[in-house]
Amino acid sequence: MLSFMGFVTLTSSSPARAAGPLGAEGAPIRTSDYTVDLYQGPVTVSTRVIGLSGAYTAIAEGVDGLAQNPAAATVRTAWSIDSFDYDWGVGFTSASSLRGNDFYNSGLPEGELEGGEGGLMFLTPAVLFQDGPWGYGLTAQLQTFSLRRGEGAGPAQSLEAQFADVTGSIAYGFMRGEFCLGVGLRSVALSVARGASEGGEQLFVTTGMAPVLGAVYKPEGRRLRVGASFKFRVATEADPGAQIRRTPDGDLVLGSEADPDSAVWLPSELRQPWEGTLGFALSLGPRPLNPRFKDPGELLARERRLTAWRRRERARALRAASGSEAARLEATRQREDAEDEAALERAERDLRQELLQRSRSLARRYLLISSEVQLTGASNDSVGVESFVRQEVARAGEELTFSPRLGLEGEPWAHQLKLRGGSYLEPARFRRSSPRVHGTLGFDARLFEWTVFGLFDEGTSWRAGAAADLSRRYFAWSAAVGVWR
Numbered sequence: 001m002l003s004f005m006g007f008v009t010l011t012s013s014s015p016a017r018a019a020g021p022l023g024a025e026g027a028p029i030r031t032s033d034y035t036v037d038l039y040q041g042p043v044t045v046s047t048r049v050i051g052l053s054g055a056y057t058a059i060a061e062g063v064d065g066l067a068q069n070p071a072a073a074t075v076r077t078a079w080s081i082d083s084f085d086y087d088w089g090v091g092f093t094s095a096s097s098l099r100g101n102d103f104y105n106s107g108l109p110e111g112e113l114e115g116g117e118g119g120l121m122f123l124t125p126a127v128l129f130q131d132g133p134w135g136y137g138l139t140a141q142l143q144t145f146s147l148r149r150g151e152g153a154g155p156a157q158s159l160e161a162q163f164a165d166v167t168g169s170i171a172y173g174f175m176r177g178e179f180c181l182g183v184g185l186r187s188v189a190l191s192v193a194r195g196a197s198e199g200g201e202q203l204f205v206t207t208g209m210a211p212v213l214g215a216v217y218k219p220e221g222r223r224l225r226v227g228a229s230f231k232f233r234v235a236t237e238a239d240p241g242a243q244i245r246r247t248p249d250g251d252l253v254l255g256s257e258a259d260p261d262s263a264v265w266l267p268s269e270l271r272q273p274w275e276g277t278l279g280f281a282l283s284l285g286p287r288p289l290n291p292r293f294k295d296p297g298e299l300l301a302r303e304r305r306l307t308a309w310r311r312r313e314r315a316r317a318l319r320a321a322s323g324s325e326a327a328r329l330e331a332t333r334q335r336e337d338a339e340d341e342a343a344l345e346r347a348e349r350d351l352r353q354e355l356l357q358r359s360r361s362l363a364r365r366y367l368l369i370s371s372e373v374q375l376t377g378a379s380n381d382s383v384g385v386e387s388f389v390r391q392e393v394a395r396a397g398e399e400l401t402f403s404p405r406l407g408l409e410g411e412p413w414a415h416q417l418k419l420r421g422g423s424y425l426e427p428a429r430f431r432r433s434s435p436r437v438h439g440t441l442g443f444d445a446r447l448f449e450w451t452v453f454g455l456f457d458e459g460t461s462w463r464a465g466a467a468a469d470l471s472r473r474y475f476a477w478s479a480a481v482g483v484w485r
Contacts, residue, residue, distance in 0.1 A: 022393060025431055029391045032251040035269040037382035037396040041105050041426035042469060044122055046091055047480040050467040051442020052407030053422030055370040057279035058227035060216045063089040063126035066139040069214040069229040070169035070182030073128050074135030076293035078362055079485050081355040083297035084131050091124035102473040105426055106386050106394060107433030132297055135171040140164065164189045167212060177293050180216040185209055188234040190270040204244055206270045208236035218290040225281040225289060233377060234272040264391060273379045273397055279372030287366035296351055303347055307340045356457060364414035374403040384430060394430055401427035418444040442467030446484045
């Protein structure tokens with residue numbers, strides 16, 4: 001699936017002065033003894049996840065689920081018909097600095113901060129491979145910010161920051177895939193460099209890794225699905241470049257302390273707080289939520305063993321023969337080996353066609369209700385991304401926060417249209433902000449059949465979809481194209 005997403009957002013600044021190691025709220029940052037809290041409240045993964053208001057931990061299907069639950073790597077969908085299967089997707093998000101929008105829900109007023117040329121961008125590629133009960137996934141959430149604090153800001157005027165959140169997962173399906181367990185390794189990195197006009201030189205890099213865990217329980221033939229995930233906190237280590245000066249106090253400063261309005265005090269750490277999520281999904285209607293996955297490898301295992309045994313017996317008889325008898329047995333062996341191979345290929349082809357027809361004949365009417373609660377840990381001595389860019393203290397993540405989410409999905413027009421909607425609460429991670437409620441809508445519409453020059457099965461249909469997310473001082477949209485399921 002290839003998807004494209006666009007966002008509209010605002011960042012802002014307001015000068016203030018105060019004293020202290022990190023300073024009081026609103027004070028200028030004059031130390032490196034702080035971290036940047038990378039918590040992101042809005043849902044930005046894919047059109048389906050946005051349409052369901054992020055309530056996807058229990059559903060955990062395809063590459064859409066990898067960012068929320070590593071067990072998604074092995075969850076077999078109703079349309080999975082091969083022992084070895086795969087899925088992939090790419091999301092692109094573009095955000096610009098338009099008045100009135102607050103992407104991070106920081107509560108900051110409008111000010112001087114600019115998105116810069118190109119603005120705020122997100123790229124979310126993902127891929128997974130499934131081989132029998134095993135699953136392997138890789139997903140990345142890449143973000144690029146232009147750090148511009150207004151005209152005449154010295155070296156900070158053309159800085160660019162790149163954030164990368166990459167997770168590799170491995171998962172296994174127990175009990176014929178009813179219980180899926182996944183583990184992964186998450187890597188978070190921040191890189192700060194001068195803009196192209198300043199030579200594109202890298203100034204600062206900080207990286208860190210931590211494990212992630214996930215599980216999905218999907219009892220065969222039942223309407224319920226349960227999912228849970230836990231992402232451990234990621235704390236990074238700083239690696240300053242040659243252009244960063246370390247002061248006697250241990251601060252990392254870009255520019256001159258004598259000109260604090262243009263200097264940038266870089267953080268000692270990048271911190272992604274821990275997240276724990278518990279979700280439930282319930283399907284109403286004739287379409288099954290958890291159909292049994294019939295593994296062709298298992299179904300054909302007996303036939304393959306019998307074919308291999310017959311080959312060994314023919315080879316054994318040939319070794320014991322001599323003369324004209326050996327010549328006769330060799331001709332027989334070649335003929336019967338070819339017949340067995342052709343029969344096995346026919347069996348594989350017929351079985352695949354049977355499984356494909358089975359997946360396409362499933363009932364279409366359903367109402368999927370998905371809910372979850374996400375808990376996010378505190379992040380002490382942290383400021384937000386905007387605070388770092390503005391070099392102004394806006395403390396973030398001082399308390400444990402939670403985000404309840406609810407999403408609905410159905411197919412009111414069978415084989416033609418799917419609709420989604422939901423709502424979620426984005427918590428307040430800043431002193432100046434308050435929680436805000438999001439409303440989301442989305443759809444998928446069937447377009448036409450196309451095998452893409454034989455790369456896909458006959459009868460493959462394509463779809464176009466979109467989703468929107470609206471809240472106080474926030475609007476996001478997403479569009480996608482892919483295979484109709």
